[in-house]
Amino acid sequence: MGTYTIIATSAMGLEAIVAREVKDLGYDCRVENGKVIFKGDETAIARANMWLRTADRIKILVGEFKAYSFDELFENTKKLPWENYLPEDAEFPVQGKSVKSKLYSVPDCQAIVKKAIVERVRKAYKRTSWLDETGPLFKIEVAILKDTASITLDTSGQGLHKRGYRIGQGEAPLKETLAAALIKLTTWNPERPFLDPFCGSGTIPIEAAMIGQNIAPGFNREFLSENWSFIAKDIWDKVRMEAEDLANYDQPLEIFGTDIDHRMINISKENALEAGLGDLVKFKQMQVKDFVTDLEYGVVVGNPPYGERLGERPEVEKMYKEMGQAFNKLDTWSVYMLTSHEDFEQFYGKPATKKRKLFNGFIRTDYYQYFGPRPPRKDKHEA
Ligand SMILES: C[S@@+](CC[C@H](N)C(=O)[O-])C[C@H]1O[C@@H](n2cnc3c(N)ncnc32)[C@H](O)[C@@H]1O
Numbered sequence: 294m295g296t297y298t299i300i301a302t303s304a305m306g307l308e309a310i311v312a313r314e315v316k317d318l319g320y321d322c323r324v325e326n327g328k329v330i331f332k333g334d335e336t337a338i339a340r341a342n343m344w345l346r347t348a349d350r351i352k353i354l355v356g357e358f359k360a361y362s363f364d365e366l367f368e369n370t371k372k373l374p375w376e377n378y379l380p381e382d383a384e385f386p387v388q389g390k391s392v393k394s395k396l397y398s399v400p401d402c403q404a405i406v407k408k409a410i411v412e413r414v415r416k417a418y419k420r421t422s423w424l425d426e427t428g429p430l431f432k433i434e435v436a437i438l439k440d441t442a443s444i445t446l447d448t449s450g451q452g453l454h455k456r457g458y459r460i461g462q463g464e465a466p467l468k469e470t471l472a473a474a475l476i477k478l479t480t481w482n483p484e485r486p487f488l489d490p491f492c493g494s495g496t497i498p499i500e501a502a503m504i505g506q507n508i509a510p511g512f513n514r515e516f517l518s519e520n521w522s523f524i525a526k527d528i529w530d531k532v533r534m535e536a537e538d539l540a541n542y543d544q545p546l547e548i549f550g551t552d553i554d555h556r557m558i559n560i561s562k563e564n565a566l567e568a569g570l571g572d573l574v575k576f577k578q579m580q581v582k583d584f585v586t587d588l589e590y591g592v593v594v595g596n597p598p599y600g601e602r603l604g605e606r607p608e609v610e611k612m613y614k615e616m617g618q619a620f621n622k623l624d625t626w627s628v629y630m631l632t633s634h635e636d637f638e639q640f641y642g643k644p645a646t647k648k649r650k651l652f653n654g655f656i657r658t659d660y661y662q663y664f665g666p667r668p669p670r671k672d673k674h675e676a
Contacts, residue, residue: 294334295377295523300445301329301341301348306651310474311348318344330354335524338448339532342518343511346473346504349452352434352445353378360442361395363405366435370409370444376417378446380522382428385410391437406435406444429520450517457513458568461560463493467596467631469510471653472496476504478649478660479592479629483544485668486591490581490616492550495561497594498574502565505546506573509536513568547588551579582615589625590668599633599656610640617642620663627665633658 299320303311304327311329315322318340322331329348333341341351356373360366379385387410389403396402410433411424432447454469467475475497481487483505489497503510512533518524550561555578565574581597597616600609613634620628621642630637633656638644645661652658 296332296334298354299331299333299338299341300352300354301345302350302352303327303329303348304652307347307474310477314345314347335528338518338524339528342449342516343509343532343536345453346510347470349470350447350449352447355444355446357441357443359440361440366396366402366442367405367409370406371413375410375413378523379414379431380428381418382425383431384426384428385431385433387433387435389435394437394440396437402435402437430517448516448518456510458564459494460567461494461563463557466494467496469496469500472500475594475631476501479594480627481592483546486547486588488549488591488593489595490551490584491595491597492552492561493557495550495564498548498550499565499568502546502548502570502574506544507539507541512536546573548574550574550576553580582619584619591626593626593628596631613637613640625665628663630661631658637661
């Protein structure tokens, strides 16, 4: 077992939520811009991929050093123990980025890092000929920030938002990682009802159901590092078995997804089936203004249209107003809405208890949070 410096990359603004997830997995961590960094072994790499709902990718930091010249970049890259990671036939493309650094030519940095690794690997495997690169894929990145080069290996492959269940989607689907973060920012727990009144392709309710039943977000997909020999196959098997054991399929849930567009409801149902949730989430075509319920202490999380396109704004503002009127009647519920509309509170009809700036892709949004009362504590002898 080795010890690695592991980086869970995160969307801007979600670092604290990713860090909480990393701590919940049992690893101490520190936070930098867009990154949560922790130490762990091969099992930690597999578990982070399997369990982190809000991180973008899991990377291994292979080395970090100052690089003011191409020579320094080359020599320091060559010093790293690449043969511990790469087999002789590894395919290893190198991506790069550079910010505020002397070495600003990204194609040159990539080429130099590639050359240094090739030299190291050829020597380590005593190759006289060129490397074939016909084997497993290792995606390497050289990121240079203020003359410090960090060289990482991407263990995830496809971004962690690709859970494998979204076979259909609407116009503006939310990233699964952001959907999970929106839920984690609420006080929802599986005992409370949950509603997304703008469910689109069902991302938020599906993520809520997976959180509610403790289903690992990575259970339905594969990761690039499953093909690497330094992470033994039985580690992945154990991590998958652990995920199976920890899932609580018996947890009852009251999760609803509604949308004005019946086509979206069909897509949501298909995605939920693909996620293995059957008909656990109740999807129904409905306008937000028509939502009524006798259930209490529920939580609403929604990503409504923002009205950014020309001509859409008045209609969206009218809808926000109607939503405010409908939800005002649910006096025990908490409501959380993500939108880029700066005057959301004015149309919704009341100021939010709390606002949090978040990016939905490149769109700057606010997460408007209206806290309802806490549900009464259940008597231990009840139920
Ligand atoms: C930004 S999309 C939500 C995307 C969703 N979070 C996902 O991941 O697919 C907004 C959704 O609101 C729905 N919508 C628009 N007006 C509505 C209304 N008055 N009542 C309910 N849903 C509405 C649209 O049909 C659309 O699917």
